[in-house]
Amino acid sequence: MSIIFKKSVPGRRGVRLPKCDVPASTEIPEKYRRLSDAPLVELSEIDVVRHFTELSLKNYGVDTNFYPLGSCTMKYNPKVTEKLAGMEGFASLHPLLPQLRHGDLLTQGALAALYDLEHLLREICGMDAFTLQPMAGAHGELTAMMIFAAYHNKKGNKKSEVLIPDESHGTNPSSAAIAGYEVKPVPTNRETGALDLEALRQKIGEQTAALMLTNPNTLGIFNSDVDKITEIAHKYDAQVYYDGANLNAVLGKFRPGDADFDAVHVNLHKTFGTPHGGGGPGSGPVGVKKHLVDFLPISRIVKRDDATYALDYNYPDSIGYIAPFYGNFSVCLKAYIYILLLGAEGLIEVSENAVLNANYILHSLKKEYDVPYLRTCMHECVLSAKKQVENGVHALDIAKALIDRGFHPPTTYFPLIVKEALMIEPTETESKETLDAFISAMKDIAEKAASNPDELHKAPVTTPVSRLDETLAVKSMNLVFPLDVNE
Amino acid sequence: MSYIANTANEQKEMLKACGLSSIDALFEDIPERLKPKSFNIPHGKSELEVSATIEKMASRNYSHLTSFLGGGFYDHFIPAAIDALASRGEFYTAYTPYQPELSQGTLQSIYEYQTDICRLTGMEVSNASVYDGGTALYEACQMAINATGRNRIIIDGGVNPIYRKMIHTHTLNLSIELCEVAVTHGQGDREKIFEALNKDTAAMIVQNPNFFGVIDDHSDIVNKCHSMGILVIQSTYPVALALIKTPGEIGADIATGDGQSLGIPLSFGGPYLGFMATRKKLARKMPGRISGLTMDTQGREGFVLTLQAREQHIRREKATSNICTNQALCALRANIYLSLLGKEGLKETARLCLNKALYMKERLKAIPNIKVYEDLPVFNEFVIRLPMDAGELAGMMIDRGFAAGFPLGRYYPGMENYLLVAVTEKRTKHDIDLFAETLEDALCQ
Structure with missing residues (x-):
């Protein structure tokens, strides 16, 4: 480990700035002045470039190799989107510019891209309007919960609960709770892997503000009764939310709007090809049906009669500001470019190949691994390490053994309702030979689990570090490099 | 343009391996009545054609003023090395470092970023980022409410009005009382602020420099607040912190701000970088990812995501925040920026x-x-x-x-x-x- 702060050499400079061309005598008055300099590093440009290049070599991305992290849709990110979004005309555009008088005319290109993207997402999801402002999926969930609350408040509905299936992503209950709702879990039918309709009927009532669903769900199963569920919910004026985390499975095959969902979020960084950035930035636009349009956050982008675009703040029922400006603009722009490149037939091919790839993996591994729900899956399949556990090999060991075989592991121990879960999402961009290589690695691991489990317990051995002690990390709480070490 | 590698022949082979006759068979779970009523999306285009369209759009923006x-x-100013390094595929095509053995690059850069933020703000711990400076302020309010068990927040009128609006939206349905104190002579009005503080107050929010650009020393506000058990949240501007009194020096409990000025382009409003730093004793109340130093099985140092018991994927509805995806790539840019500028x-x-x-x-x-x-x-x-x-x-x-x-x-x-x-x-x-x-x-x- 070579922390950058240890490399600092007093006097080194990484950037040369222009000489000050105005009188440079001013100081901050003493009362307001920082007492001692910020102890940042002192390095040359090449020191910094080598340091971060070294760090990058200790990392693994989609560009490195197969990254089947379930629920995260780690597809290939086209390079052209990066290039175009980085153009000066977008990158140096100040967000307050359109707030000047007639300022929207100064940003017509940017506003047009956002307007078009909103309309494309409407059509893809079957919704009536979109906001692009939420800056991640969880932010979209929270935004929708606030929109639901505003809707119920306006109608005078007294509602306190949000129903959430037990297989859902952790962000669902967390977002509902942060919006001020009490969370009630709804069980999954263990036979079918779909939401238990009977249990739903028992739990739902006048107190239900909303129901949050993911379809296909986190087991990779499409719920064919989803329109019946929205019908049940609407009897109580409960709003139904579609978590679009798994939208990559159903582009052009199913639109949440057609099944009467009231609101939906999509993850541009999953379905629409924008990079995950090592944990962000993402973007989680929210689409709604007509009855919720007035509650969308401001500003909203409108097209004038003269075909110019403007920002409109005049929506008295709006929930207000959820972002400082128009969302993670450059992420939205990349997703827009992605949709223009693929078009209708390209998007349909995305889902067809994503689902095909997942089923290919499922069918190729069903002998070696336990499959809790053996049926056609959607864009991801969930296996269990149950058989391997008999030899003391857990999902974690399988994940780590995959690392030694050159692959990023799938999501493990999720969904929570499957013991020893391995959630595999290959995405559409992976080739047959990549999938075959992964499948043989998985088969090899299954064989080793029987013949030499100890080898798997030691994995990974090919990485810069082996398994790390998470308990020690919590205990020692070393979250910041201390001062006065080699400085 | 499509980014699918497999040919039609390969797809057929794979379908056969699955025991299926056609692609349609994969979608049998979607009943006829749930098929899309329309899917009216334009035809796809080549990289060359789309580039021309987008370049034309870019030229319609007044970025030359x-x-x-x-x-x-x-x-x-953004040094060229930032783009060169942050656009390495190993960084930007990775996701949240759930597998630390494959993610030491991201995890170490988060740790270094946390250190940079603490050294700039004079605070003790930092998280790996939240969406933006406004979200950071709202999350800081939640921290203060959790830490004090009180529900009243006082906001100085010198705080960025957009952030004030964001806090208002986020607290609309929660039983949180917001109270704004107008600025009178360019700086926070001490008399009115002190009047607004009471035993129900969880936090006082100030900004330095404030929205009018004016710098202040909020030490007196901190002293008064602390004597009443109230936390102080200071939103700040990281470049200014090279010269002005830090949140740490005035004794603030939580420092927040937007890190856009640290090597991140304006990009019409985002993605930006919400930073948050606090005192060690409040670390467990902080939202978001945190990277920590630990040891591997062979005694080598390495980094992991830590204090995860705060987070939504473990605690679900009891988590400190719902944040999952954050602004990691922007935090990496800030880390590179601060390393280059030094x-x-x-x-x-x-x-x-x-x-x-x-x-x-x-x-x-x-x-x-x-x-x-x-x-x-x-x-x-x-x-x-x-x-x-x-x-x-x-x-x-x-x-x-x-x-x-x-x-x-x-x-x-x-x-x-x-x-x-x-x-x-x-x-x-x-x-x-x-x-x-x-x-x-x-x-x-």
Whole structure:
């Protein structure tokens, strides 16, 4: 480990700035002045470039190799989107510019891209309007919960609960709770892997503000009764939310709007090809049906009669500001470019190949691994390490053994309702030979689990570090490099 | 254009392996009645065609104006090495470092970023980022409410009005009482602030420099708040922190801000970088990812995501926050920026901003009919009073090639003639002189 702060050499400079061309005598008055300099590093440009290049070599991305992290849709990110979004005309555009008088005319290109993207997402999801402002999926969930609350408040509905299936992503209950709702879990039918309709009927009532669903769900199963569920919910004026985390499975095959969902979020960084950035930035636009349009956050982008675009703040029922400006603009722009490149037939091919790839993996591994729900899956399949556990090999060991075989592991121990879960999402961009290589690695691991489990317990051995002690990390709480070490 | 590798033949082979006859068989779970009612999306295009479309859109944006627009978001210099390093595929095509053995690059850079933020703010712990400076402020409110068990938040009127609006939206349905204290003479009004504090108050929010660009020493507010068990949240501007008193030095409990100024392009509002730093004792109340140092099975040092028991994927509805995906790539950029600029470079950048702002202030002051609003110490931004509507003047200056600044009337009724002007190291003396001459000329018309 070579922390950058240890490399600092007093006097080194990484950037040369222009000489000050105005009188440079001013100081901050003493009362307001920082007492001692910020102890940042002192390095040359090449020191910094080598340091971060070294760090990058200790990392693994989609560009490195197969990254089947379930629920995260780690597809290939086209390079052209990066290039175009980085153009000066977008990158140096100040967000307050359109707030000047007639300022929207100064940003017509940017506003047009956002307007078009909103309309494309409407059509893809079957919704009536979109906001692009939420800056991640969880932010979209929270935004929708606030929109639901505003809707119920306006109608005078007294509602306190949000129903959430037990297989859902952790962000669902967390977002509902942060919006001020009490969370009630709804069980999954263990036979079918779909939401238990009977249990739903028992739990739902006048107190239900909303129901949050993911379809296909986190087991990779499409719920064919989803329109019946929205019908049940609407009897109580409960709003139904579609978590679009798994939208990559159903582009052009199913639109949440057609099944009467009231609101939906999509993850541009999953379905629409924008990079995950090592944990962000993402973007989680929210689409709604007509009855919720007035509650969308401001500003909203409108097209004038003269075909110019403007920002409109005049929506008295709006929930207000959820972002400082128009969302993670450059992420939205990349997703827009992605949709223009693929078009209708390209998007349909995305889902067809994503689902095909997942089923290919499922069918190729069903002998070696336990499959809790053996049926056609959607864009991801969930296996269990149950058989391997008999030899003391857990999902974690399988994940780590995959690392030694050159692959990023799938999501493990999720969904929570499957013991020893391995959630595999290959995405559409992976080739047959990549999938075959992964499948043989998985088969090899299954064989080793029987013949030499100890080898798997030691994995990974090919990485810069082996398994790390998470308990020690919590205990020692070393979250910041201390001062006065080699400085 | 499609990014699918497999050929039709390969797809057929794979279908056969699955025991299926067609692609349609994969979608049998979707009943006929749930098939899309329409899917009216244009045909796909080539990279060449789409590039031409997008380049044309970019050219319709006025990104060429000489800009004095700030308001919390600034046109700072971005060294080329940042783009070169942050665009390495190993960084930007990875996701949250759930598998630490494969993610030491991301995890170490988060740890270094956390260290940078603490060294800049004078605080003890930092998280790996939240969406933006406004979200950071709202999350800080939640931390204070959790830590104190109280539900009243006092906000100084000098806090960015957009952030105040965001806090308002986020707390609408929660039993949280928000109380805003108007700024009277350019700085936080001590008398009114102290009057607003009471035993139900969880936190006091201040900003330094405030929205008018004025710098302040909030130590007295911190002392008063602490004597009443109230936490102080200070939103701040990281480049200014090279020179001005830090949240740590005044004794603030939580420091927040937007890290856009640290090597992140303006990009029409995002992605930006919400930073949050606090005291060790509040670390477990902090939202978001945190990277920590530990050991591997062979005694080697390495990094992991830590204190995860706070987070939504473990705690679900009991988590401290719902945040999952954050602004990791922007935090990496900030880490690279601060490493390149370093101790002296950041100070020099801040000095350039300060000196140019003061030069410009004097230059504009000399123009008849222009007054500087409450002539108080500033960093790189200040307010002038014009003899006319500031919005109208800004419009006239656009025609002359300048983004003159931000007219305050939009967020501060009664201040229609006031313009907020920002300067960074990128503006030259020539830019400033030309601006002053043009402004004087425009006012004469």
